[in-house]
Amino acid sequence: MTYRPKLAVFKFASCDGCQLSLLDAEDRLLDVAGAVDIAYFLEATSRVVPGPYDVALVEGSITTPHDAERIREVRRQSKFLMTIGACATAGGIQALRNWADTSEYLKVVYARPEYIRTLATSTAIADHVPVDFELRGCPINHHQLVEVIAALVAGRRPRTPGHSVCLDCKRRGTVCIAVAKGTPCLGPVTQSGCGAICPAYDRGCYGCYGPVGQANVTSLADHYVNAGTSPQQLVPLLRNFNGYAPEFRKESERLAR
Amino acid sequence: MPAAFLEKCQLQTLFDALRGDGYQVVGPTVSQDAIVYDEIRTVDDLPRGWTDVQEPGKYRLERREDDALFGYVVGPHSWKKYLFPPLTTVAAADRTDAGWAMSTPAAAVPRYAFVGVRACELAAIRVQDRVFLEGPYVDPIYKARREATLIVAVNCTQAAATCFCTSMNTGPRCTAGFDLALTELPAGFIVEAGSDRGTALAARLPLREAGEQDLAQADEVRERAVNDIQRRMNTDGIRDLLLGNLEHPRWNELATRCLSCTNCTMVCPTCFCTSVTEVSDLQGDHVERQRHWDSCFNLDFSYMNGGLVRNNVRSRYRQWLTHKLASWIDQFGSSGCVGCGRCITWCPVGIDLTEEVAAIRETAS
Numbered sequence: 274m275t276y277r278p279k280l281a282v283f284k285f286a287s288c289d290g291c292q293l294s295l296l297d298a299e300d301r302l303l304d305v306a307g308a309v310d311i312a313y314f315l316e317a318t319s320r321v322v323p324g325p326y327d328v329a330l331v332e333g334s335i336t337t338p339h340d341a342e343r344i345r346e347v348r349r350q351s352k353f354l355m356t357i358g359a360c361a362t363a364g365g366i367q368a369l370r371n372w373a374d375t376s377e378y379l380k381v382v383y384a385r386p387e388y389i390r391t392l393a394t395s396t397a398i399a400d401h402v403p404v405d406f407e408l409r410g411c412p413i414n415h416h417q418l419v420e421v422i423a424a425l426v427a428g429r430r431p432r433t434p435g436h437s438v439c440l441d442c443k444r445r446g447t448v449c450i451a452v453a454k455g456t457p458c459l460g461p462v463t464q465s466g467c468g469a470i471c472p473a474y475d476r477g478c479y480g481c482y483g484p485v486g487q488a489n490v491t492s493l494a495d496h497y498v499n500a501g502t503s504p505q506q507l508v509p510l511l512r513n514f515n516g517y518a519p520e521f522r523k524e525s526e527r528l529a530r
Numbered sequence: 531m532p533a534a535f536l537e538k539c540q541l542q543t544l545f546d547a548l549r550g551d552g553y554q555v556v557g558p559t560v561s562q563d564a565i566v567y568d569e570i571r572t573v574d575d576l577p578r579g580w581t582d583v584q585e586p587g588k589y590r591l592e593r594r595e596d597d598a599l600f601g602y603v604v605g606p607h608s609w610k611k612y613l614f615p616p617l618t619t620v621a622a623a624d625r626t627d628a629g630w631a632m633s634t635p636a637a638a639v640p641r642y643a644f645v646g647v648r649a650c651e652l653a654a655i656r657v658q659d660r661v662f663l664e665g666p667y668v669d670p671i672y673k674a675r676r677e678a679t680l681i682v683a684v685n686c687t688q689a690a691a692t693c694f695c696t697s698m699n700t701g702p703r704c705t706a707g708f709d710l711a712l713t714e715l716p717a718g719f720i721v722e723a724g725s726d727r728g729t730a731l732a733a734r735l736p737l738r739e740a741g742e743q744d745l746a747q748a749d750e751v752r753e754r755a756v757n758d759i760q761r762r763m764n765t766d767g768i769r770d771l772l773l774g775n776l777e778h779p780r781w782n783e784l785a786t787r788c789l790s791c792t793n794c795t796m797v798c799p800t801c802f803c804t805s806v807t808e809v810s811d812l813q814g815d816h817v818e819r820q821r822h823w824d825s826c827f828n829l830d831f832s833y834m835n836g837g838l839v840r841n842n843v844r845s846r847y848r849q850w851l852t853h854k855l856a857s858w859i860d861q862f863g864s865s866g867c868v869g870c871g872r873c874i875t876w877c878p879v880g881i882d883l884t885e886e887v888a889a890i891r892e893t894a895s
Contacts, residue, residue, distance in 0.1 A: 275813075304812040423812045432807055436792060436828045439878075443796035444616040444823055448562035448606045451878050453589045461791035461878045486829045487843060489789050496587065496879040 278327035278425055281313035283347050285333025285340050286367055286395060290412040291358035292316045292332050298415045305419060308426050324350030328425055331404075334360040334367060334395045341392065341401060348402040353425070356398045357418065359411035359514040363483055366411075368395040368517035396517070408433065410466050411481040411514035417466060434465055437485045438478050441469035450477060457497045457510060462488040462520070479513050484520035494524055504528040531723040534737035535744050538718045541599070542573045544682070544710075547734050548643040553680060556612060557645035558602065563591055565605040567612075570645065577602060584690040584871065587880025600714050603690040604648055604870050608799035609655060612642050613675045614662070620671070620806070621819040639674040645682045647708065649701030650693075650870040652683055654799030656707055660862045661802055680727060683708035687751040689758035692871030694884055697763040700868045702755040713748040720748040761871065763884040764891060765855075768865075771894055772856040772887070776848065780890050785844035787879055792825035794873035794881075795850065800866050805831070826850050851883060 282292055296317060298305055312322035329351035335341050348354055356362050364371070370378060375393045379386035398404055408421055417433050424431035434440075438460035442449065450456040450472050458477035460469070466482040484490065494507055511525035536544070548555050549571075557570045560577045570576065576599040583590045584603065594601050618637070623630045647655075655676075662672040686702040695701035704711045709728030713720040720740055723729040740748075795801040805824040810817040824831055827846050832839035840846045858866035867883075874882045 301812065308812050419812065423810060423814075426812065427810065427814050432809065435830055436825070437789075439791045439793050440796060440823070440825065440828070443793070446566070446607065446611065448564040448566060449589075449793065449876055449878065450562075452587060452876050453563045453591075453606070455588075458878075461789040461793070485791075487790060489786075489843060492787050492879055493789055500587075 275308075276426060276428070277308065277310050278353075279312045279322070279325075280309040280328045280330070280422075281324065281326040281347075281351065282311075282316065282330045283313070283332065284316070285331065285344065285361070285398070286336040287333030287358065287360040287365065289316060289332070291361075291410075292330075294357075294413050294415040294418055295330075298419055301419050305422060309422060326351050328353045328355065331356045331361050331398050332358055334364045334397060335392070335401050336367060336370075336395045337391050339390070344398060344401050353405045354398075354402070355406040355408060355421065356404050357408045357413050359409065359481065359483060360395075361398045362407045362409055362518075363515045364395045364397050364517035366514050366516070369512060370395055371517055372512070406431070409464055409482040409515075414466050414468075435486050436465050437461055438463045438465050438467070438469050438472070438482075441465045441467075442472050445469060445473065447473045450475065455500060457502045457507065459493075459510060462490045462493050477510075480511070480515050480521065481513070483515040483518045488520045490520050490524040491527070494528060498528075531729045531732055533740045533745060533748075534721045534732065535740040536712075536719045536721050536735060536737055538599075538716075540736050541719065543735050544731075545570070545572060545645075547731060548645075548680070548682075553641050553643035555643045555645055558600070558605070560591065564589060565591070565602050567605075567607040567609065567644075567646075573599065576600070576646075581688070582690060584692045584875045585880070586692065586874050586882045587877055589875050596716065598687075598714060600646055600684045600712075601688065603686065603688065603693060604651065604872060606797055606872070606876055608797065608870075608872065609644055609647065609651055610658065610799050610802075612640075612644070613655070613679065614658065614669075614672050614802065617820060617822045618671055619818050620821050623817045625815045637671075639678050641678045641680075642675070643680040643682065645684075647681050647683045647704075648686055648870075649683070649704045650695045650698075650868045651799060652681070652704055652707040653695075653698070653700035653868040654870065655681075657800040657862070657864060657866060657868065658802060660864065661800075665862075680731075681708045681710075683711040683724075685711060685713040685748075685752050686755040687714060689755050689760075690871060690875070691760060692874040692882075693759050693869065694761040694763050694871060695869035696756065696759050697761075697765060697884075698865060698867055698869035702759070703752055713752060715744065715747050715751065720744060761884055763867075763869070763887055765865070768887065769856040769859050771891055772852045775890050775894050776852070778890050778894070780886065780893075781844045781848045784847050784881070784886060785842065787881055788843050788847045789879060790827045790829075790843045790846055791878060792827045793876050793878060795825040795827060796823065797872040797876040798854075799870060799872070800854075800868065801825070803831070826853070851886065855883075855887065 421431040451458040456477045459480040460478035463480045464482040464485045511521045582602045662669040683704040708724040854866040
């Protein structure tokens with residue numbers, strides 16, 4: 274009989290977009306549902322099967338003391354823990370709080386901030402528990418998610434390339450907008466996964482899939498600054514969905530100084 | 531066939547003849563703020579009145595003062611995307627009751643007519659011919675496409691600041707490897723045939739004999755391209771120079787600038803590295819073996835049992851440059867570089883290999 278892993282999907286601080294990517298698998302959704310036993314997935318079904326689970330997909334970042342505790346329980350219940358999306362792998366857009374005063378935010382947003390228990394930071398799941406596999410993206414690419422599930426079922430290594438966005442631009446024939454138009458684009462230091470969508474529509478890469486392995490962000494930033502982009506423009510570009518990923522964080526902090 | 535003359539207003543007859551023979555005509559056209567290679571149907575698709583201005587890490591289109599159709603140099607694309615496609619399915623397998631049924635997908639072979647191939651690009655196709663056709667393993671995909679392709683070359687009449695074909699002995703004059711070669715003059719084209727197929731094609735065009743004045747003018751505009759070339763690479767003993775300086779400090783310095791983003795290898799008209807991966811459906815009943823462009827700048831590319839062989843930017847850049855300019859000679863009998871300058875222009879941070887070689891030479895051990 275084919276191995277049918279018992280799957281759970283957990284949400285932490287996030288927008289739910291990555292979980293929706295699974296439901297967005299459209300023509301392959303029924304195949305996915307057949308290949309795995311969906312035991313816990315509140316976004317899709319109220320049926321809850323208690324743990325332990327073979328595979329846990331974890332969306333979202335850790336922003337509260339309660340979640341910092343809950344992720345440890347998820348880890349205890351899961352044989353294979355995979356984080357999905359930029360919140361889970363790098364802290365997400367909400368990691369902007371890491372450069373701000375959280376207590377000030379609380380005062381502005383909540384009438385009674387004393388009722389709110391939150392951490393001063395938004396951090397990646399891997400900062401709290403060991404993670405077996407990270408699927409990057411904001412949101413994740415559902416083709417990649419199906420690929421990873423297929424690999425888990427088959428017991429093989431997932432095919433989620435680690436190369437830069439540039440390679441995908443070249444494969445699809447997109448002319449480099451950094452070179453031909455002088456648009457600051459994070460493509461050369463960003464991991465592929467989206468299929469290089471933005472440059473094909475004349476927008477620089479926003480770095481949704483986070484830094485590529487051994488990313489040389491400093492060289493790229495220096496080049497853009499020398500070509501006329503101000504550091505003030507590059508800081509928010511680096512502090513997007515993956516702003517707290519170490520390579521982007523380090524460079525934005527250098528530029529902000 | 532002696533050199534002949536085609537009036538500019540008659541160029542469409544060439545396209546019509548090619549299309550009439552069942553060729554898909556691909557050539558230069560303006561798209562995405564660059565001159566790219568794509569399907570072209572009429573003379574109006576050509577980049578009339580446009581030129582390219584290039585420098586390390588920078589490319590811009592500019593208006594020319596005249597209506598030249600081929601008044602540019604080389605752009606971000608190269609012909610390898612047609613002869614050696616970025617993604618191909620090389621095999622497939624389906625699970626049946628009797629076991630796996632293996633198959634080779636029968637891909638239709640397109641018949642391309644390339645229009646506007648430059649001398650450095652003819653040299654690049656020649657380099658890839660050596661790689662794919664003349665070694666112990668012939669690549670059937672490349673072979674079928676290459677044999678079906680007709681080439682109309684165009685001589686350069688200007689050079690970009692990134693060009694250095696004269697250093698690599700590959701141009702700017704088209705001397706071999708084409709069916710027809712054109713030299714653009716204000717009133718028309720000098721047409722030369724380089725093959726029997728080209729001669730037969732030329733016989734169907736409304737050509738007139740080229741006059742002495744036309745030929746002299748063609749020599750003059752071609753000479754302009756030679757004189758335009760400012761960039762040089764000293765290739766004297768380059769193999770031993772690079773392979774004898776693998777620990778040169780310049781490689782460390784390069785690693786601080788190189789992004790390892792793969793752009794240079796993707797735009798290079800001779801780089802040919804690929805990866806092959808098996809892609810299955812969720813049930814594992816249908817599997818395809820896909821070959822796609824890959825690059826020595828990718829971390830995973832040097833993954834072998836136990837880990838990464840080239841686990842830093844320094845070793846990956848060094849691998850690329852020493853292969854391109856040095857060990858390529860041992861492997862294929864020529865340099866892997868044709869001096870087109872694409873890797874210089876399209877490097878997002880403008881790394882210039884001619885400068886790197888010069889720096890290593892200056893303080894070589």
